[in-house]
Amino acid sequence: xxxxxxxxxxxxxxxxxxxxxxxxxxxxxxxxxxxxxxxxxxxxxxxxxxxxxxxxxxxxxxxxxxxxxxxxxxxxxxxxxxxxxxxxxxxxxxxxxxxxxxxxxxxxxxxxxxxxxxxxxxxxxxxxxxxxxxxxxxxxxxxxxxxxxxxxxxxxxxxxxxxxxxxxxxxxxxxxxxxxxxxxxxxxxxxxxxxxxxxxxxxxxxxxxxxxxxxxxxxxxxxxxxxxxxxxxxxxxxxxxxxxxxxxxxxxxxxxxxxxxxxxxxxxxxxxxxxxxxxxxxxxxxxxxxxxxxxxxxxxxxxxxxxxxxxxxxxxxxxxxxxxxxxxxxxxxxxx
Amino acid sequence: xxxxxxxxxxxxxxxxxxxxxxxxxxxxxxxxxxxxxxxxxxxxxxxxxxxxxxxxxxxxxxxxxxxxxxxxxxxxxxxxxxxxxxxxxxxxxxxxxxxxxxxxxxxxxxxxxxxxxxxxxxxxxxxxxxxxxxxxxxxxxxxxxxxxxxxxxxxxxxxxxxxxxxxxxxxxxxxxxxxxxxxxxxxxxxxxxxxxxxxxxxxxxxxxxxxxxxxxxxxxxxxxxxxxxxxxxxxxxxxxxxxxxxxxxxxxxxxxxxxxxxxxxxxxxxxxxxxxxxxxxxxxxxxxxxxxxxxxxxxxxxxxxxxxxxxxxxxxxxxxxxxxxxxxxxxxxxxxxxxxxxxxxxxxxxxxxxxxxxxxxxxxxxxxxxxxxxxxxxxxxxxxxxxxxxxxxxxxxxxxxxxxx
Amino acid sequence: xxxxxxxxxxxxxxxxxxxxxxxxxxxxxxxxxxxxxxxxxxxxxxxxxxxxxxxxxxxxxxxxxxxxxxxxxxxxxxxxxxxxxxxxxx
Numbered sequence: 001x002x003x004x005x006x007x008x009x010x011x012x013x014x015x016x017x018x019x020x021x022x023x024x025x026x027x028x029x030x031x032x033x034x035x036x037x038x039x040x041x042x043x044x045x046x047x048x049x050x051x052x053x054x055x056x057x058x059x060x061x062x063x064x065x066x067x068x069x070x071x072x073x074x075x076x077x078x079x080x081x082x083x084x085x086x087x088x089x090x091x092x093x094x095x096x097x098x099x100x101x102x103x104x105x106x107x108x109x110x111x112x113x114x115x116x117x118x119x120x121x122x123x124x125x126x127x128x129x130x131x132x133x134x135x136x137x138x139x140x141x142x143x144x145x146x147x148x149x150x151x152x153x154x155x156x157x158x159x160x161x162x163x164x165x166x167x168x169x170x171x172x173x174x175x176x177x178x179x180x181x182x183x184x185x186x187x188x189x190x191x192x193x194x195x196x197x198x199x200x201x202x203x204x205x206x207x208x209x210x211x212x213x214x215x216x217x218x219x220x221x222x223x224x225x226x227x228x229x230x231x232x233x234x235x236x237x238x239x240x241x242x243x244x245x246x247x248x249x250x251x252x253x254x255x256x257x258x259x260x261x262x263x264x265x266x267x268x269x270x271x272x273x274x275x276x277x278x279x280x281x282x283x284x285x286x287x288x289x290x291x292x293x294x295x296x297x298x299x300x301x302x303x304x305x306x307x308x309x310x311x312x313x314x315x316x317x318x319x320x321x322x323x324x325x326x327x328x329x330x331x332x333x334x335x336x
Numbered sequence: 337x338x339x340x341x342x343x344x345x346x347x348x349x350x351x352x353x354x355x356x357x358x359x360x361x362x363x364x365x366x367x368x369x370x371x372x373x374x375x376x377x378x379x380x381x382x383x384x385x386x387x388x389x390x391x392x393x394x395x396x397x398x399x400x401x402x403x404x405x406x407x408x409x410x411x412x413x414x415x416x417x418x419x420x421x422x423x424x425x426x427x428x429x430x431x432x433x434x435x436x437x438x439x440x441x442x443x444x445x446x447x448x449x450x451x452x453x454x455x456x457x458x459x460x461x462x463x464x465x466x467x468x469x470x471x472x473x474x475x476x477x478x479x480x481x482x483x484x485x486x487x488x489x490x491x492x493x494x495x496x497x498x499x500x501x502x503x504x505x506x507x508x509x510x511x512x513x514x515x516x517x518x519x520x521x522x523x524x525x526x527x528x529x530x531x532x533x534x535x536x537x538x539x540x541x542x543x544x545x546x547x548x549x550x551x552x553x554x555x556x557x558x559x560x561x562x563x564x565x566x567x568x569x570x571x572x573x574x575x576x577x578x579x580x581x582x583x584x585x586x587x588x589x590x591x592x593x594x595x596x597x598x599x600x601x602x603x604x605x606x607x608x609x610x611x612x613x614x615x616x617x618x619x620x621x622x623x624x625x626x627x628x629x630x631x632x633x634x635x636x637x638x639x640x641x642x643x644x645x646x647x648x649x650x651x652x653x654x655x656x657x658x659x660x661x662x663x664x665x666x667x668x669x670x671x672x673x674x675x676x677x678x679x680x681x682x683x684x685x686x687x688x689x690x691x692x693x694x695x696x697x698x699x700x701x702x703x704x705x706x707x708x709x710x711x712x713x714x715x716x717x718x719x720x721x722x723x724x725x726x727x728x729x730x731x732x733x734x735x736x737x738x739x740x741x
Numbered sequence: 742x743x744x745x746x747x748x749x750x751x752x753x754x755x756x757x758x759x760x761x762x763x764x765x766x767x768x769x770x771x772x773x774x775x776x777x778x779x780x781x782x783x784x785x786x787x788x789x790x791x792x793x794x795x796x797x798x799x800x801x802x803x804x805x806x807x808x809x810x811x812x813x814x815x816x817x818x819x820x821x822x823x824x825x826x827x828x829x830x831x
Contacts, residue, residue, distance in 0.1 A: 027435070028434060029430075029431065029434040029435040032430065032434070104812055104815075104816055107815065107816055107819075108815060112815060112819075115763055115811075116808075116811060116812060116815065119760055119763065119764075119807075119808040119811055119812075120808065122759070122760045122804060122808070123760065123804040123805040123807065123808035124805075126802060126803075126804045126805055127802075127805060129546055130802050137517070137518075137546070138448075138517070138518055138546050138547050139422075139448050139451075139518045139519060140422060140423075140448070140452070142451065142452060142455060145455060145456060145459055157434070230423055230426045230427060231426065231452075231455065231456065232422055232423055232426050232452045233423075234421075234422060234423060234448070236421040236422070236423055236424075237421075237423040273427070273431075
């Protein structure tokens, strides 16, 4: 048991070192890209708690990101709040929304829950348009450009990077703590068999709703950071496909390992933003002829990869890594 | 476990400790052999037809490169797809400026898109040249955004021109307006109102729609109920098409004024003839599908450039007004680069762009002067009215202009 | 396919239609073809009438109304109007 803890601490330490050192070795623009990967990572950690641990599927987490992003936008534009202070508020508002969603979600499971959450993802973008007078409607809101506070001498991109990853690492630690203690075990019990869990005296509804709330909180923070990074929100900033991308990222990465979540986040970001590079690579495959200028490549690629992953790597990249490293780590665990 | 929390706090401290100031290049995007320009246009989605302006411009730049370039420098034009989404326009712009290190943004398309990227570009001191939007703010707010300049006739002017024409031609005008509920549509509507002046009550009905609506035809039925004899379609792309379908479906025959950005011949041929016949719009460029320019030197040049240097062309490109508009803008861009001189800087190119007096653009109507001063940033304000008859646009009358401000 | 001439053929055209279709199916009962037809009619009428005559709900809120309908039906009568109620053994 102790060896496992040591291993996890080691991987976390490695991550911290990497996070601190990377910006010095990549270009300014790449720091921004890595910052965006960090935002997806935060959202995926939250979604991993919900889907991977409490077993509830959600195809609507883009809506929680949107709630977070819009909270930041409204606070910043209409009330002049400084961007960093809006982040925790955005998370809390999104978390509250998640709790609200979690309540009716108790009555649904499996495909019904998936479809209702998809419905949320589709219907939600309409709300900012209706309440346009304080959300900016379709035109959206233009926020202030990100800038390091306290007169720190960093570029906006580096500032974004460190802000995002500092928050990501903090939230990762919190998630880790949650999952290793009672809530985590309870969620796993609920996921494995709800009836058995209820029979053992676990307050199943409370924990399931809590899972929704927490994952929404994470998504809200990610959404808020998105808004700060792009300095712009409108309903299209959080489209329906975002919710789908998140689920695909989770599936590809695998919900239960750090490396998997990182891989998932990187996958979502790079496929979405470097679709042309992907198309050019795909063009080299036999029997495949793809025009890199064509639009819609990310969606097609996501679909293809999702199918492949479900067929070949059901536990995702993280699961694959676990399997690969098992000969090494099993020796460590043999005592426990 | 406490160790992990402490570790996390150390990371936050690392935020304060880690500082790496990356200094931008002194003159990015310009080398002795190359000038890098960037743009963000819709190449997919419902506004994809308008993205052809970038393709037209690209063909023209290649033509210029083949003939010596600008002071020996070749123009390298990178245009990214934003699907008409301002959020993606922002990420494209950031990428073009910070990763591709472009010298300037040239003709990005879309009112909301350009509004979204304007702050960033001005903060970074990157020229936002010849914006593909007629929103009056791009020419008017130069004090706040000195690196931005528009190009196409401002929408408020277009609305005014329609208003003046209506007052001339109609004794008892009753105007219904369908407008897109954003800066673009509202700019047109306000121009119309201003142009009508005291007679603004002639607008008997107006309906705004959200750009993500699926269908505006029911709104046309609503407008017909107002018994107006004039309909203004201040709508974009597919909505303009739906409006025409709605008009023919409702059996209504008002005099239609359609916003010039949606009036490309390729779009006008789609709805039933009964709806589009007699529709009026304005035009500043030579529409390659209009019979009047069939033997025009400028249009012949346009078609030969497209044939030789065009890439990724959509079907019917040689008759597509969006391509010509793009080439017109590219012509002005090259003109500006030449004016900015051999030692090309961003400040220099802005100076050149605000001192234009271009009379020989072969892709705009004869007689139009592309004219700017540091305090008058509306390059094109002269237009002609045109009427759609027999499946083509026919410009009529003299050049008119109602410049804002 | 039949709706393409109205919303214009485009890779994203089905997303909103999808939600309406699902709402209609849930309303009518997922395992009943009669229910699907009836559900579709009821949904279409409700949304259009509510969108036109209830001042608060205008065209932008039509989708959320459909979603709300799905949630309400799934909460109180998961089987829909014409579906078969099934009992699950624990």
